[in-house]
Amino acid sequence: MKFTRLHQWTTDIKEAARIQDNLSHFIEVKPSKKEYSLIAGADTAYSKKDNSVFAAVVVMRFPELVTVDRARAQTMANFPYQPSYFAFREGPVLIKAMQRLTVSPDVIMFDAHGIAHEKGIGMASHLGLMLDVASIGCAKKSLIGDYDEPANEMNATSPLNLKGRQVGTIIRTRVDVKPLFVSIGHKIDLETALELVIAATRGYRLPEPMRVAHILSNKMRRNYDGRLRGPGPYRMRQFE
Template identity: 40%
Template structure:
């Protein structure tokens, strides 16, 4: 898959924050995904072990969830673990994995945040600018913002609000389980991002593409 190479990765934390503020202006977080046109989805995850980053991208049919392609990549972890700067830690190994893809998914689902991020550019938004495809952030834990009045049933959703701005939703993808925190990455909006994630979560809390990517990244041994 051909990427839009936007910048080098060897930045200091201060330089990374400044770059995020610049790139945020390019993120499109109000563009609905045409859900009727989606036929291929991808799950994206990175596992770090002993300062080695293992990336997995699992491409699946939609809505059948049959695996089309699994791409793995490994390289030394280049950046410290700093909240809000995950994309600089995981971006280089993901770049390598994306470039190996033979299939171009319609939508990428990331284990990480989209605009539900203090500077509105989590890893799904950041890498969306490289991919030039719709991306969705699917966070397992809350990074920023607050929500209230979330019902216990699967499909229940509550707006995620930060500093008066709606940045995503807390979405119950499985009854009585902790919610996922869903936000547009790039070329997506909140309603269609949440709807697609829910459709991609037939059995488990994690959307199926991310669940398989998470397993592949965690089990990957070079």
């Protein structure tokens, strides 16, 4: 799939903040299509040896949830880990992987927040805009906003509010797991986003596309760090 280089990836926080201010106005919170037959999930993994970042994208036919395409990419992380600026750290490698897809998904789920962001443009929204595709923010932790813990029941939800406005929904996809923070990414509404998350979940905490992408990106990292470890004395178990 293609994308529009709306701006240059920067390393400067202030410039990144400026870019977010400019792009936030273009985020659409309404669906641009009615059917989603191809849903994708994306995730990244970090090397523990250097600044390598691995991205994996998995596209599945919906609602069957059969994988129809996958893509991977690797880059060096330039931007530092900085809450609220994830797009500048993981965006490059994720976009690179997306460009390698042979099919164009109708919606992409990111392991990040969408409009549940101080400037209303978390990575899910930011990348959805650059890729001009519907996107959903599906984070595992809170970034901003007030909320109550959902009941410990499958699909129990609770609103995520920010400045008196609901910017997302927290949902426990299965009993005894930490809930997910779902928010609009781009070109979609919260209700639809939540429906897709629920319909794409199959007994695990994460929706299938994201779960598989997570496993894939993690394999990439392990393979990289593993072979980078190279020859040498095997690390023996420490007894003291």
